[in-house]
Amino acid sequence: MEVRDCDVKMGRLNIKNVSRIFTKKEDGSRTEALHDISFDVQDGEFICLLGPSGCGKTTLLRIIAGLETMTSGEITLSGVPITGPDPKRGMVFQQYSLFPWRTVIDNVTFGLEMQGIKKDEARRQVEKYLELVGLGQFKNSYPHELSGGMQQRAAIARAFANEPEILLMDEPFGALDAQTRNTLQDELLKIWEQKQVTFLFVTHSVDEAVFLSDRLIVMTSRPGRIKEIVKVELPRPRSRTSPEVNRLRDRVLKLLKEERFSR
Amino acid sequence: MKINFVKIIEEKGVEALSIIFAVAIWQLVADRIVQNKLLLPSFYDVLISFSVIVKNGLIYTDMLTSLLHFSIGIVAAFILGVPLGIVMGWFKTANRALDPIIEILRPIPPLAWIPFAIVWFGLTHQAAGFVVFAGMIFPIVINTYTGFKNVPRVYVEAAKVLGCTRNIDLIRFIAIPSALPSIAAGIRIAMGVGWMCLVAAEMFGVSTTGLGYQIWHNYYLHRMDFVLVYMLLLGFIGLLIDRFFRYYVDEKLLRWKSGTVM
Numbered sequence: 001m002e003v004r005d006c007d008v009k010m011g012r013l014n015i016k017n018v019s020r021i022f023t024k025k026e027d028g029s030r031t032e033a034l035h036d037i038s039f040d041v042q043d044g045e046f047i048c049l050l051g052p053s054g055c056g057k058t059t060l061l062r063i064i065a066g067l068e069t070m071t072s073g074e075i076t077l078s079g080v081p082i083t084g085p086d087p088k089r090g091m092v093f094q095q096y097s098l099f100p101w102r103t104v105i106d107n108v109t110f111g112l113e114m115q116g117i118k119k120d121e122a123r124r125q126v127e128k129y130l131e132l133v134g135l136g137q138f139k140n141s142y143p144h145e146l147s148g149g150m151q152q153r154a155a156i157a158r159a160f161a162n163e164p165e166i167l168l169m170d171e172p173f174g175a176l177d178a179q180t181r182n183t184l185q186d187e188l189l190k191i192w193e194q195k196q197v198t199f200l201f202v203t204h205s206v207d208e209a210v211f212l213s214d215r216l217i218v219m220t221s222r223p224g225r226i227k228e229i230v231k232v233e234l235p236r237p238r239s240r241t242s243p244e245v246n247r248l249r250d251r252v253l254k255l256l257k258e259e260r261f262s263r
Numbered sequence: 264m265k266i267n268f269v270k271i272i273e274e275k276g277v278e279a280l281s282i283i284f285a286v287a288i289w290q291l292v293a294d295r296i297v298q299n300k301l302l303l304p305s306f307y308d309v310l311i312s313f314s315v316i317v318k319n320g321l322i323y324t325d326m327l328t329s330l331l332h333f334s335i336g337i338v339a340a341f342i343l344g345v346p347l348g349i350v351m352g353w354f355k356t357a358n359r360a361l362d363p364i365i366e367i368l369r370p371i372p373p374l375a376w377i378p379f380a381i382v383w384f385g386l387t388h389q390a391a392g393f394v395v396f397a398g399m400i401f402p403i404v405i406n407t408y409t410g411f412k413n414v415p416r417v418y419v420e421a422a423k424v425l426g427c428t429r430n431i432d433l434i435r436f437i438a439i440p441s442a443l444p445s446i447a448a449g450i451r452i453a454m455g456v457g458w459m460c461l462v463a464a465e466m467f468g469v470s471t472t473g474l475g476y477q478i479w480h481n482y483y484l485h486r487m488d489f490v491l492v493y494m495l496l497l498g499f500i501g502l503l504i505d506r507f508f509r510y511y512v513d514e515k516l517l518r519w520k521s522g523t524v525m
Contacts (some may be wrong), residue, residue: 003284065420065424066423066424067420067423067424085420085423085424085426085427085428086424086426087424087426089424090424090425091415091420091421091424092344093420093421095417096417096420097417097420097421099418099422099437099440099441100519100520101440101441101443101519102440102519103519110422110425110427110436111425111426113427114426114427114436115426115433142518142519143519144519144520153419158425159424159425162425162426168424
């Protein structure tokens with residue numbers, strides 16, 4: 001069953017020579033945000049994108065989501081080139097993005113409703129995703145009645161309800177306190193192990209990246225290039241404080257520090 | 264249903280006392296100091312006049328006429344204003360095309376349309392409705408437009424990645440619900456303006472019934488107590504409409520906002 005699930009989803013992402021140049025309308029000045037980015041993501045892999053702020057990691061994620069265009073290069077998901085937003089590529093934003101006029105469950109059914117599935121049927125289908133993120137009791141609450149952590153949980157459930165091949169996460173836990181953040185990281189890994197979806201996770205927290213990812217991609221400061229791809233070969237479930245973890249964290253922090261000074 | 268009088272008095276005591284006090288002063292000033300029914304009818308005079316128009320049934324025809332004028336105006340302004348605001352808020356080109364026209368027409372006081380209202384529609388209910396419409400359309404258009412401009416980008420993007428990509432769907436499922444508080448506020452403002460236009464339109468002879476008409480009519484007859492009755496009626500009905508609308512919007516349409524700071 002699990003194996004078949006993997007076969008069907010095929011969240012293989014290929015990024016080839018992607019560059020993005022922003023041109024200011026007023027004076028025509030150009031800023032290069034991304035420079036010649038290439039890497040591949042295997043099906044079911046958990047990748048973290050790490051880099052100094054302003055390095056273009058969010059831009060890259062938004063290009064993959066189809067919310068932003070690239071100046072040159074090519075991105076394919078399971079062999080299909082990316083042209084615009086698609087429910088196959090789910091996204092969770094850093095800002096709270098739940099629709100405040102819809103209850104939690106109606107937020108989660110939104111994607112299914114867009115596919116033309118009737119509301120009652122959609123509600124039945126998403127029940128399991130709400131349970132998955134532990135929001136079963138709060139399904140009829142409005143977003144403003146939830147804490148920040150719960151809102152992000154609901155946003156994750158909403159993204160999962162569309163059964164995407166890949167989930168793009170743009171610092172989803174960035175606005176949360178440390179405790180909530182740790183809990184949500186644990187829960188996210190649990191879901192990932194169950195669902196075997198490919199994850200591309202942008203963060204500026206080295207701890208988070210080391211704890212979550214199979215590989216972490218360290219980017220340079222602007223224009224964003226790939227500085228190094230670090231394979232995280234720590235057994236799961238991972239400890240947050242073991243000597244191996246600390247060593248790796250140290251190494252990644254050094255990489256990032258170099259970027260600070262090379263500016 | 265048992266009404267707890269003690270509780271009501273505790274909760275609304277100050278408000279009630281304030282009104283009673285004001286009425287008492289009014290009665291005293293009118294009755295003892297001014298002593299001129301033309302200059303200032305007393306509270307008692309107004310009560311008597313009120314009972315007269317209730318008895319002869321005039322109050323109902325006038326109220327219904329005024330409400331009819333008001334309804335014509337609000338329905339027309341809503342049907343035209345909301346879509347106009349939506350189109351302008353969502354499509355840049357539409358905004359560029361329509362904005363100059365609206366900006367030129369908007370500063371024209373709605374009452375300036377009265378001559379044309381009469382020429383175009385004659386002395387009909389539609390003419391009065393048109394003046395109300397002229398007062399209501401712009402607040403509705405502008406607030407709808409503002410609401411659409413202020414739809415948070417993250418909602419639109421979240422909808423797009425969830426498979427809602429067509430303009431019509433984004434407008435229907437994201438922009439309209441998100442802009443609803445602003446649209447509702449626009450309608451509320453518009454209703455205030457429209458109510459004033461209504462009285463003015465009826466005063467200027469667009470109609471031969473209605474609350475506004477009666478004010479002018481009774482003024483000609485120097486029956487100032489009746490003028491005051493109709494003034495108070497206008498105030499109370501306006502208040503009721505506003506309260507009812509606010510209740511409906513807050514309880515039904517904007518339940519999701521309750522608890523957040525507005």
